Amino acid sequence: MDKSYNPGGIEQRWYNYWEENDWFSPQGGEKPYCIMLPPPNVTGTLHMGHAFQDTVMDILTRYHRMQGDNTLWQPGMDHAGIATQMVVERRLAAEGKHRRDMGRDAFVDEVWKWKDESGGKISKQMRHLGASVDWKNSRFTMDEDLSDAVTKVFVSLHEEGLIYRGKRLVNWDPVLRTALSDLEVLSEEENGKLWHIRYPRRDGKGYVIVATTRPETMLGDVAVAVSPGDDRYTDLLGTELELPLCDRYLPVIEDDYVDSEFGTGCVKITPAHDFNDYDIGKRHDLPIINILNEDASLNDNVPEAYRGLDRFAARKQIVADLEVAGLLEKIEDHRLMIPRGDRSGEIVEPYLTDQWYVQIEPLAKPAIAAVESGEVRFVPENWSKTYFEWMNNIQDWCISRQLWWGHRIPAWYDNEGNIYVGLDEADARKRHQLSANVELRQDEDVLDTWFSSALWPFTTLGWPEKTERLETFYPTSVLVTGFDIIFFWVARMIMMGIKFTGKVPFTEVYMHGLIRDSQGQKMSKSKGNVLDPLDLIHGIDLESLVSKRTTGLMQPQMAPEIERATRKEFPDGISAFGTDAMRFTFASLATNGRDIRFELGRIEGYRNFCNKLWNASRYVLMQIDGETTSKPQASELSAIDNWILSRFERTVAEVRGHFDNYRFDLASQAIYELVWDEFCDWYLELSKPQLKYGDSAAKNATRHTLLTVLEGILRLIHPVMPYISEEIWQRIAPELGIKAETIMLQPYPQPGSINNAAEADIAWLKLMIQGVRRIRSELNLPPGKPLPLLLSGTQDEDKARLGRFNELFCALARIESIEILDEDTTRSSEDCAVALVEKMQLLIPLTGLIDTAEEVSRLKKQLQKEQIDLQKSKGKLGNKNFVANAPEAVVVQERERLQTHQLKVDQLQEQISKMEALD
RNA sequence: GCGCGCGUAGCUCAGCGGUAGAGCACUACGUUGACAUCGUAGGGGUCACUGGUUCGAUCCCAGUCGUGCGCACCA
Helix, strand or coil: CCCCCCHHHHHHHHHHHHHHCCCCCCCCCCCEEEEECCCCECCCCCCHHHHHHHHHHHHHHHHHHHCCCEEEEECEEECCHHHHHHHHHHHHHHCCCCHHHHCHHHHHHHHHHHHHHHHHHHHHHHHHHCCCCCHHHCEECCCHHHHHHHHHHHHHHHHCCCEEEEEEEEEEECCCCEEECHHHEEEEEEEEEEEEEEEEECCCCCEEEEEECCHHHHHHCCEEEECCCCHHHHHHCCCEEEECCCCEEEEEEECCCCCCCCCCCEEEECCCCCHHHHHHHHHCCCCCCCCECCCCEECCCCCHHHCCCEHHHHHHHHHHHHHHCCCEEEEEEEEEEEEEECCCCCECEEEEEEEEEECCHHHHHHHHHHHHCCCCEEECCCHHHHHHHHHCCCCCEECEECCCCCCECCEEECCCCCEEECCCHHHHHHHCCCCCCCCCEECCCEECHHHHHCCHHHHCCCCCCCCHHHHHHCCEEEEEEEHHHHHHHHHHHHHHHHHHHCCCCEEEEEEECEEECCCCCECCCCCCCCCCHHHHHHCECHHHHHHHHHCCCCCHHHHHHHHHHHHHHCCCCECCCCHHHHHHHHHHHCCCCCEEECCHHHHHHHHHHHHHHHHHHHHHHHHHCCCCCCCCCHHHCCHHHHHHHHHHHHHHHHHHHHHHCCCHHHHHHHHHHHHHHHHHHHHHHHHHHHHHHCCHHHHHHHHHHHHHHHHHHHHHHCCCCHHHHHHHHHHHHHHHCCCCCCHHHCCCCCCCCCCHHHHHHHHHHHHHHHHHHHHHHHCCCCCCCCEEEEEECCCHHHHHHHHHHHHHHHHHHCEEEEEEECCCCCCCCCCEEEEEECCEEEEEECCCCCCHHHHHHHHHHHHHHHHHHHHHHHHHHHCHHHHHHCCHHHHHHHHHHHHHHHHHHHHHHHHHHHHHHHC
């Protein structure tokens, strides 16, 4: 074995080995276990969030596979309509092409080409991460059968009246020129202005002032509304106002929506371009005047002067014209919420169009019930509140998008505009008894990507066919996903799953936090703080990292700042940490929190941990080299052997519990402590003298224990660190007579029995060793210098243990001789340094080594601490209410503490006064 | 406005009714053949604040301050 762990050399080899042997496919077994991979965008690449999520899913998958479950991790990719179309359009733009020039079919061909090129990247990345997904059954949302399922669902919902076409206001992205659902619009507070405009009264009695944040919309005004019963405006009712810049008059209406306290108490009403106004318009039967084109330029419904102007140019012009006309009362600075498309970043406009909608409430009801009843359980549980909050106020879902890339809506129109829905054109004709000579054209629009994603858990398993996979794995076991898509995806899967299979799509939803950078910032290309998981695995030099972060920016002016920050945070680039270190890091970060900060120091620490495990294994292999090791009799195992075996069993139980509760952080910590703090720090060190001084049976027992515990650790850790565990296991397992091809199909450790006696023995031994070490360190005695030791106050058990652990103790504490002082021994201890182990005092003669004054001050420090603790205990026990009300066990424990502290205080005081008497 | 979080050691985070924990960072010492990607020992916290419940509160309850997120919003 190499002297240090080198992940680069082995990872690819093991992954290929596993995949070639088809061990990622379900292996059979009684209990099915299934996880659906949230399908990543086919044209993207995996970021840290994906790597984190994939790690969690792979841990669960490998954990269950090792338990013999029939385990499926279903992979696949999503066609991501808007995102993908944007990427391909940008690529075409670089060649000076535009999709509208090339036509729909040619454009879609381009997307497919790009999909084939790009989709491979993601699967390559997932392979590097060690993801044990069922590659053979990987699916894509645009696959023919999945597309057929989408169509079938659409037709079926339409038949039931749950999908309808309607003309109403939608969120319109004027750059992408498509409708968006509510969820795809992000509103944020921005600086704006409030323009106060005078609307003259038609009766000539002055004017009223209305305020607006979007002056250009006045061209679509159809009324002015006031609050009912607002005294200031009672005389206005029934009159009309002149609409400035237009040759129109507006009625004054009353509506409860208007807040008389806000602004002037007068609101202009523009039903075609404001959601609230739209509702008011409907209530009052007002006309709707649409003033915008698809690209948000002004259309022919406005005065000629403004036609064709972009919305913001028009705003400027209108304000100027109002100013000239003396109709602009004032302009105020104003903070307001600006809605932007989540993809384009453009300000979206409420826009009146025909779109397809899902009537969602009938679907939502059973989906709410499923979570209420516990049929679907959120982890952490609290997310169910967020889910209910949204589901109880759910709005109809706009599912049509004016895009070319996606599932085409299966609806056809005749020349009169009648709509015919069917599985395909022939089916539509059949259903509606249309003769072949009726001309039909298909709806141009495609479906929201999330519509097909909502079906993912069952369509990937073969639905609508009643396949064996569907039968076996549906409902799936757990959904692992980020809370950011709880509405987009989780809620919709539950609704669609129940609707079309009659069952929930999964019984548990593990919601993890979102990966952020070391400053707590969200990682994004535009901020220039993204990390590529592969760069953490393979390493990257600083210059490459800088150029990677600064090329292809949407805002190139950010480049210098990004470069500066990158050079500061990664002055030496990023070294190659390997997949396992990264995975272990992700596991340790998987707390219940919402934000997960990723820091290099963390992964570095776990890289070191890999090296620790590697070297421990190297040690074990060196010890067994050239020896035959056989299974020892139980009686041949020493206390230290029994101790480490017992610690191992404890850890197994702990780790399993944590995995079952999705506490990967606690699981990884438990493993880390077992490996480093117990196996390496103590057992390996204790095994050295045992292998040196023990008889042949004891040596054999120790070697066997080294192998057994290490082999168990490897299986315990394999779900988190698949590569290093396989690499070492392949060398270790044969030594134990295990003949198997891979660790990944070995049984996951089951907790066994605990050995309390051995644990108590070793706890005592550790105290002894640590006592001596502390004296050495605090008095600056050379670590390597052998020291004599005197013991006083030894109890029978101490003597018995000394008999058994003499060699181990002396070796680890570097003690050259031990003398037990009896009550009547004349040897005095006043010139000794002292350490306390229970009732016993460890004494190290200082003559010629060090001034006793130093020891006195050291002891005084300890005494002070003991006295504080003693007072605390005394205080508690002196409180009658405590003794009367606290549970018996707590009181007993407190009494023991009191005794221990009292004993130590006495011992220390005695020693101090002895030493002080010397002077 | 409604809902959900968070505030614990210099930093990042566990813990959550019975004497405060980890990793990293820090200090001192140390290359004895598994490992310097290391070892040994150590320092460091009125657990945001104020009240309440309790024999006992970092933990439960109420409020305050700070901070983050989601949803809905007033022209």
